[in-house]
Amino acid sequence: MALAANAALAQAKxxxxxxxxxxxxxxxxxxxxxxxxxxxxxxxxGSVPVTAPDIARI
Amino acid sequence: MPNTYDAPLKKIRxxxxxxxxxxxxxxxxxxxxxxxxxxxxxxxxxxxxxxxEVLSPLNxxxxxxxxxxxxxxxxxxxxxxxxYRRFREDGWSSLSAPAEDGGMGLPTLVAAATGEMWAGxxxxxxxxxxxxxxxxxxxxxxxxxxxxxxxxxxxVSGEWxxxxxxxxxxxxxxxxxxxxxxxxxxxxxxxxxxxAWRLFGRKIYISWGDHDFTDNIVxxxxxxxPDAPEGLKGISLFVVPKQLAGAxxxxxxxxxxxxxxxxxxxxxxxxxCSMVMGEREGALGWLIGKRHEGLACMFxxxxxxxxxxxxxxxxxxxxxxxxxxxxxxxxxxxxxxxxTAQRPIIEHADVRxxxxxxxxxxxxxxxxVYFTAATLDVAQLAEDAAARTAATxxxxxxxxxxxxxxxxxxNEVASLGVQVHGGTGYVDDAEISQVYRDSRIGxxxxxxxxxxxxxxxxxxxxxxxxxxxxALLDDIAATANxxxxxxxxxxxxxxxxxxxxxxxxxxxxxxxxxxVADVDLIxxxxxxxxxxxxxxxxxx
Numbered sequence: 001m002a003l004a005a006n007a008a009l010a011q012a013k014x015x016x017x018x019x020x021x022x023x024x025x026x027x028x029x030x031x032x033x034x035x036x037x038x039x040x041x042x043x044x045x046g047s048v049p050v051t052a053p054d055i056a057r058i
Numbered sequence: 059m060p061n062t063y064d065a066p067l068k069k070i071r072x073x074x075x076x077x078x079x080x081x082x083x084x085x086x087x088x089x090x091x092x093x094x095x096x097x098x099x100x101x102x103x104x105x106x107x108x109x110x111e112v113l114s115p116l117n118x119x120x121x122x123x124x125x126x127x128x129x130x131x132x133x134x135x136x137x138x139x140x141x142y143r144r145f146r147e148d149g150w151s152s153l154s155a156p157a158e159d160g161g162m163g164l165p166t167l168v169a170a171a172t173g174e175m176w177a178g179x180x181x182x183x184x185x186x187x188x189x190x191x192x193x194x195x196x197x198x199x200x201x202x203x204x205x206x207x208x209x210x211x212x213x214v215s216g217e218w219x220x221x222x223x224x225x226x227x228x229x230x231x232x233x234x235x236x237x238x239x240x241x242x243x244x245x246x247x248x249x250x251x252x253x254a255w256r257l258f259g260r261k262i263y264i265s266w267g268d269h270d271f272t273d274n275i276v277x278x279x280x281x282x283x284p285d286a287p288e289g290l291k292g293i294s295l296f297v298v299p300k301q302l303a304g305a306x307x308x309x310x311x312x313x314x315x316x317x318x319x320x321x322x323x324x325x326x327x328x329x330x331c332s333m334v335m336g337e338r339e340g341a342l343g344w345l346i347g348k349r350h351e352g353l354a355c356m357f358x359x360x361x362x363x364x365x366x367x368x369x370x371x372x373x374x375x376x377x378x379x380x381x382x383x384x385x386x387x388x389x390x391x392x393x394x395x396x397x398t399a400q401r402p403i404i405e406h407a408d409v410r411x412x413x414x415x416x417x418x419x420x421x422x423x424x425x426x427v428y429f430t431a432a433t434l435d436v437a438q439l440a441e442d443a444a445a446r447t448a449a450t451x452x453x454x455x456x457x458x459x460x461x462x463x464x465x466x467x468x469n470e471v472a473s474l475g476v477q478v479h480g481g482t483g484y485v486d487d488a489e490i491s492q493v494y495r496d497s498r499i500g501x502x503x504x505x506x507x508x509x510x511x512x513x514x515x516x517x518x519x520x521x522x523x524x525x526x527x528x529a530l531l532d533d534i535a536a537t538a539n540x541x542x543x544x545x546x547x548x549x550x551x552x553x554x555x556x557x558x559x560x561x562x563x564x565x566x567x568x569x570x571x572x573x574v575a576d577v578d579l580i581x582x583x584x585x586x587x588x589x590x591x592x593x594x595x596x597x598x
Contacts (some may be wrong), residue, residue: 001418001421001422001425001536001551001557001596001597001598002534002537002540002541002551002552002597002598003076003080003425003598004072004073004421004425005541005548005551006111006398006540006541007072007076007344007542009542009545017068017069017072017504019597021421022371022548023546023547024414024418024421025415025547025551026415026547026548026550026551027415027418028418028551028597029415029548029550029552029553029554029597031415031418031548032418032422032593032596032597033418033550033551033554033558033593033597034554034596035085035589035593036554036558036562036590036593038215039586039587039589039590039593040561040562040565040590042570042583042586043565043583043587043590044433044565045583046572046576046579046582046583047578047581047582047583049488049582050578050582051582058426
């Protein structure tokens with residue numbers, strides 16, 4: 001995304017492919033990158049939330 | 059008017075060029091000519107035409123009329139055998155195979171682009187020639203010359219296909235319990251690579267294990283020799299053809315056959331076979347690599363297949379996007395204000411959001427898949443040994459992410475595609491319904507996504523003390539820094555990439571320390587760790 005956006009910036013501003021790359025980079029930054037925070041929070045919880053519950057109660 | 063797959067050629071070309079320049083592949087002498095515009099334009103244009111005109115129209119046919127198992131063997135879906143004949147005649151089966159084996163020797167990067175088109179147009183068909191690519195890799199690296207000469211040219215030309223025969227009813231993800239046995243052929247005194255053996259046992263879930271495309275199918279089979287130790291260390295790899303060369307040069311049946319095929323949720327035209335070997339004298343096969351080192355040999359093939367799953371999922375994501383976008387432009391629902399005409403649903407904000415999400419994920423997946431393919435090419439072709447090693451390590455790190463993250467992306471994009479279609483996407487006749495079902499296998503086969511996540515975090519990162527990862531994170535942070543801060547639309551991505559790569563680096567160091575005392579840590583967090591890294595690399 002970022003590499004494509006950087007490449008798009010070097011192209012003509014009216015190139016639809018370049019405009020699309022910038023639109024998608026913007027969307028990815030605002031709607032998809034925040035997922036990283038969720039994954040990080042879960043990873044930071046470690047093994048306990050997964051291993052503590054008794055298998056019989058799952 | 060049928061809505062056939064139409065390869066996004068402009069996007070494919072620009073991503074291919076970006077992957078080649080980012081990895082430095084375009085500077086390597088051995089790849090320069092293959093990556094020239096003349097060559098890639100010709101290959102991509104012709105592949106797009108084949109995908110659109112031959113493979114795509116057969117896709118719903120295969121879903122409605124799946125492959126069948128008969129007493130004479132597996133009969134494929136109507137039109138598929140003829141499509142394979144044309145596929146082979148056009149030379150597509152030999153695209154990335156080395157010239158010395160009769161192939162065209164084009165980079166893996168170009169093959170990834172054509173593979174995306176085959177999968178987007180007709181995944182069930184695409185899986186057949188794809189196995190052959192992995193088999194050729196395994197045979198080239200591990201088989202003695204006598205065996206290579208006997209099988210590789212025919213597979214490369216597409217005259218024969220290949221199949222990967224690992225799974226048994228009791229041995230799925232855990233191959234340590236394999237029971238198929240191999241006995242040294244009578245009169246054979248040498249048990250070195252290339253020696254002849256007889257195999258006895260049953261295999262299940264063998265993709266394209268039997269069909270009517272070609273006279274012969276070359277199976278790569280995992281089995282145990284009589285002296286094999288228990289567990290994974292006792293597994294050997296054999297090449298077992300469906301047909302053997304008789305004294306008069308005619309092919310005669312080997313003692314291996316498909317006795318049933320699965321009725322599946324998706325990829326219905328791809329025959330998923332249960333195979334039996336040794337109903338008579340035993341299936342004749344030849345040892346590949348050293349005895350008891352079969353798993354390592356098979357992993358050469360498996361790594362190719364894992365990149366292949368990412369390519370499948372990318373193709374399906376693109377197809378889902380095409381179908382959903384067309385539907386969203388054509389379907390009229392709702393009005394802006396009372397008295398005005400109904401609007402196409404793409405004008406509704408949430409439909410636009412879904413389409414943008416599908417498109418952004420698909421483009422991110424394409425970037426990751428092509429970058430990894432180009433990195434594999436650098437690992438093979440770079441003149442400098444240090445560059446080859448660095449590329450090998452990076453490709454090894456990225457492969458489980460390509461397999462697992464991109465297959466999850468494929469599922470998500472296909473699911474969004476069904477949602478955009480509304481009720482019409484839920485009926486069997488809708489192609490988006492087939493795309494959704496076809497995509498669901500991605501996270502399961504060629505090593506489940508959990509296995510990929512454990513491989514990534516346990517073997518590729520913790521064992522490596524994150525050296526390869528940190529080099530990748532350095533590159534991502536540098537790219538984020540290159541994004542101009544003064545462009546507001548890119549500020550979010552710039553900030554997120556920079557902070558995310560730093561936080562992932564810190565968390566990884568903590569995991570390396572904590573995993574020493576907590577044996578459950580890697581298994582518990584590996585899935586989310588891989589997805590975290592996938593989101594980051596996708597945004598790169």
